[in-house]
Amino acid sequence: MNTAALQQTRLLRMAGIVKTFPGVKALRGVTVELSKGEILALLGENGAGKSTLIKILAGAFLPDAGDIFIDGKQLKLQGPADSRNAGIAVIHQEFSLVAGLNAIENIFLAKPIQTYSVIHLHQEYIRAKELLDKLGADFDPRTPCRLLSVAQMQLVEIAKALSEKASILVLDEPTAALTPRETSRLFILLDQLKKSGMGIIYVSHRLDEVFQIADRMQVLRDGADVVITNVNSATQSQIIKWMVGRDIEQSGVSKKEVPGNVVLRAKGLGNGVKVRDVSLEIREGEILGLTGLVGSGRTEVARILAGADIAEKGEITMEGRKLNLRSVGEAIGEGIFLLTEDRKNQGLFLRRPVHENFSIASLFRFACFGIINKAREIKAFLSHRDSMGIKVSSPFVRAGNLSGGNQQKVLLARWLERKGKVFLLDEPTRGVDVGAKEEIYILLRKLAANGNAILLISSELPEVLALSDRILVMHDGQIKGEIKDVGNATQELIMELAIQ
Amino acid sequence: MNSLLGGKISGWLAGRGMLLVLLLLAVFLGFATLADQNPNDAEAGIGLAKTLDGSKTVLIVVRPSEEDSIFAQAIENQIVGQNGRVVEIIKGAPSDARACLERLQKDGVKLDAIVCNHFTASWSIFENMATKFSGLGDVRIVEPASYRWPNFFKRDNLVNIVNQIAVIAILAVGMTFVILTGGIDLSVGAMIAFSAVLVARLIRDYGGGVDAHAPALIGCSIATVGICALMGMFSGAMVACFSIPPFITTLAMMLIAGGMAYLISDGQSIDRVPESFMWLGRGSTLMRIPIAVVLTAIIYLIAHLAMTRTVFGRYVYAVGGNREAARLSGVSVLGVLVLVYTLSGALAGLGGVVMASQLKSGAPTYGHMYELYVIAAVVVGGTSLAGGEGKITGTLIGALILAVIQNGMNLLGFDSNTQKCILGGVLLLAILLDGSRLKLIK
Incomplete structure (x- = not known):
């Protein structure tokens, strides 16, 4: 036939x-x-x-x-x-x-x-x-x-x-x-x-x-x-x-020209075969792209920096101070936050209301002697909802009922409310629809413009190229290359480094 | 369309299903235990005496019981207050009444009325008074009016229901915390025996035995609850630090606590405790509400507020709902787990102290199989065994459902083995009606 x-x-x-x-x-x-x-x-x-x-x-x-x-x-x-x-x-x-x-x-x-x-x-x-x-x-x-x-x-x-x-x-x-x-x-x-x-x-x-x-x-x-x-x-x-159903500008986000001082520096991180001798630094007001194939060790690096895993080797310094991270709580205390790639299994409490998902990392802000001031909590959530355009009818809707993009925004709001210095974002636009993606891009840019250091892990090369000030490419647990001149970089160049 | 309707029904029932079951049970028992009520208390006595305002000379006939004495005393006071005269109060058998009536007739006393309660009024001696004792004049036999009311809804019975379930209800609070984190605590039943024996032994050996004073009793009770909390904390630490499944950890703790209860008591019941120790378990407050019920209510109020308004509650739901997400949000999962098992241990200890107080002794056989009733109360109350979902108010309703079923079967006269079978069946039915399971049927 x-x-x-x-x-x-x-x-x-x-x-x-x-x-x-x-x-x-x-x-x-x-x-x-x-x-x-x-x-x-x-x-x-x-x-x-x-x-x-x-x-x-x-x-x-x-x-x-x-x-x-x-x-x-x-x-x-x-x-x-x-x-x-x-x-x-x-x-x-x-x-x-x-x-x-x-x-x-x-x-x-x-x-x-x-x-x-x-x-x-x-x-x-x-x-x-x-x-x-x-x-x-x-x-x-x-x-x-x-x-x-x-x-x-x-x-x-x-x-x-x-x-x-x-x-x-x-x-x-x-x-x-x-x-x-x-x-x-x-x-x-x-x-x-x-x-x-x-x-x-x-x-x-x-x-x-x-x-x-x-x-x-x-x-x-x-x-x-x-x-x-x-x-x-x-x-x-x-x-x-x-x-x-409307026109949107594609990737029309501007970049910041001059990044500031180094905020977070990792030297010689090593953990089994997944992470081997990784060194990197993230500067104030910078979006550092970290890309490579799935399984190249990107997520593992972010987890070490966030205190979720403990490295066998290497050291991490924050604004010149040596950190000895033993738990996520300690990293959060230092202002280092991780947005996980697995939203449903590692990020959200799907059956709990949205406002609880939002406030879990900064409850102390709304609590006095352990008693939560719910009115203040809701108010804080609503202000993030409005500024980020989270589409949810009420703060009491279960997180599981939200669309992917809105779930991701709630998780971002969780860390924005906590107010930190380093944002480790693992695949922040995975499973997010086009409109919400664009909004997240703008949000990340704004976050960097406010002086935060951002590590952007992504498999979508156009996204990495459009957003990053600098790009690191990983392969097999190691950093294989750094692209400083992002403006003239191409997807082919990244792929070359990623495959080698 | 089916799933739409199912979703709505299950959503509604998820919050209220068990409350509905409780109300239906109450309504059913209300009809099933409808009976003639013959009031025999002070209030009924006063009411009855008021109807005798014109009567000058009155004889009171009651049975020789404490309850009847109170009844008779109230009538006498009221009649004297109305310028009447109580010739005599007879507390005894029909033969006593006959002797008295014959003596009064011989003395030529004229009686206006003989006041009885429902039991004495039916004595055959009071039949045909006019012919048998015509010398006494025109005598009326009066008794309080009877009315129809369900035995189930009598005040004393309702208070009794809550009092009977108090120990299980207190333990169920701790169990709810543990189950919400996705765990289970099998040790609470054995912990009751351990706690009851320990507090009784502490009072006997160190508190002063039967002469122990209040501060010693309080000290011994607090020490017991504290030791039980430590044992719970140990279980929690094993679960949290070494990731041993809660089922195994608390099964081991159940054996340890159960064995220790026998060791501490030499297998005997320890009853050298003072009368005043019974205040906690059997005492009553001003409004005749038992102390144990008040204590349970306070614990539920605090637990409810803790789960809905505090950081602790949020963290418990977070750890149960998604442990990894909680960890990555900076929640100290380890701390939360240790804390809930500690609380469960402490509340089990408190339950044991209450039980020892109710029974005025501590024996290693107390609390046998209670862990299963406690888990049943929590699960009937709508808490998911998978963790992350459930409410303290639900647990309260679950515990009350168990209590009402048991109480109802007692009132209806089922023997204890039949009761167990029916209880099992009702449990299954109750769980089936739970909203989250309705979805599965759809």
Whole structure:
């Protein structure tokens, strides 16, 4: 069959899908069509309805109205099992792997290779290794999943979908945690899968990726279709406009020219194989970009500086004083704050109200003899809410109900209220939609302009280039290079240093 | 649409479901224990005497009990106050009444009325008075009016419910803190025995035995609570510093405390304590509310304020909700964990002292299996065993539900083995009605 013939075969059709949650109409009659051998990019800000749509396809939600057809046959999805049996594989942002089982066991969890309930371990091993090699995985499939990195776990998820011979593959933000190298490998793989006749729905915030890989794109806004178009007939700024419904200046943030004195200096930090002889200094009013591939040791360096991990070697000085950090509390006392990359597991108290999430690090400010003055606490939160544009109806909403961008702003507000000197920001815009991203950029610039020292860890090279005054590139636990002249640096230059 | 409705219902029930269960139980028991009430106290006596304003000479007949004496005394005072005369108060059996009536008839006394309570009025001696004792004149037999009211809702019963659950309720406060941090404390039952035995032994050996004075009693009680707090602190330190699962740590502490209770007491009950020691467990305040109930109420008030208004409360919820996030926010997770287990130990110690006071002795068999009732009260009260979610007010309601179920079954006359089976079933039902589980059904 040639490509044209493949395009003719309509694999999936979701027609007039409606879904309502308490107080929110998440989807108001969305129609999605996917052909064999096609990659459809699904775009939209957080809260636009993409996740809901995916969850309906995965059988996790039942739609209030609308029909789903596969190969022209109507499908009644009652649960996740129906969806899987229909050949739909959905890889969510939050992985569904069993942490204690190894990669092989996870890949074949739903459909083991078996005879009379006895599992063929060796066959499973060979098949799993085959799949993982195809994805370019460099780890032993017998490794328990809890020991794998985020990127490696994602490869296991993809391998799992492949093993189940899915005809429709849905990927929600698949590259959020992948290195550029792994990303390009994934793209090659997705291209192969597409050519073999698979239909792929690709959800991403990264527009450049969409242009690179997708055939068609569909933009959702407020639960409705805005536009469906071929990739070639749209520009990036046009798409952003469709997504947010307004014009925004792209990365129009100015940089500060003259950084001040050195605030935090680390010398010869070492911790196992993850961090090896790392030295760096961050100046007043400076944004220091720290980039490199995922797993290159960036996060580990930040955790040492924040007192979350204790280094085996090296020393840290703060404004000339030697620090001996034993706990996060001590680092916070010095005015060194860490914004973690894993917002949900390490940053937020998802079931607690927003105002408590905001004030947890500076409760003493609002308390007298241990008794909290709630009125003052709420007032402080509201002032941050207004100045940062946090979209939340009341301070008593659970943090888990906020969108990614607003959650990140609440975490930033937590540290802004505490008032420090050094901000260690690990992937501050991960999973944040375009509009909120821009607001966070402006906020970081303002923070630096006020004399704070900022360490910006990010995998998104355009972001690092746009924001940083100086860039350090890490590889394999070491700093491989420093870029001082950021204005003339390119993504290629950084990648060269990062891969080496 | 289903999940929408489910979300709303479960959201509403999450806060109020258990309160609803408690109210439904109360309403049910109200109907089930409806009975004729025959008042027999001072108040009823005064009321009855007032209806006899015109009667000059009155005879009072009651049974020889303390309760009846109070009743009779109140009537006499009231009648004398109304310028009447009480010929005699008979406290005894029907034969005493017959002898007295015959004597009065012989002496030619004329009676206006014979005042009885519900029990004495039904004696057959008072039937056909006009023919049997015509010499006494036209005698009226009067008794207080009876009315219908549920036994469950009698004041004494309601106070009793709270009094009976006081020990478990006090322990449940500490358990709520521990469970909120995602832990569990299995040692509290054994800690009751340890504490009760320890306080009794301290009073016997160092406080002055049966002649001990108040300062000695207070000192011994405080020392006991302090030692229990230290044991709790030890559990907390093992959990926090060495990451030993709370289940194992407190299981070990349960064995240690239980064993020590036997060692301290030589396996005997220690009862050489003064009468005044019972003030804490059985004494009452001015309004006839037991001291133990007042103590429980104060502890709940403080705990509620601590959880909702203080830094401590915030930190407990933070550590239970997301331990890593709490650590990275600068919360001293270690300190919070040690503190909650210390508080649980201290409150278990206090519970033991109250129990020793109620029973006027300390024995190593006290508090057997109490940890399970305490955990049940906390969980029925809506606190999640996973930590991070729950309220002190919920625990209070949970403890009251347990107490009401037990009390209700006592009133309805179930034997203790049947009671256990029913209690288990009701627990499961109560948990099913909890809001957070309703979501799972959907």
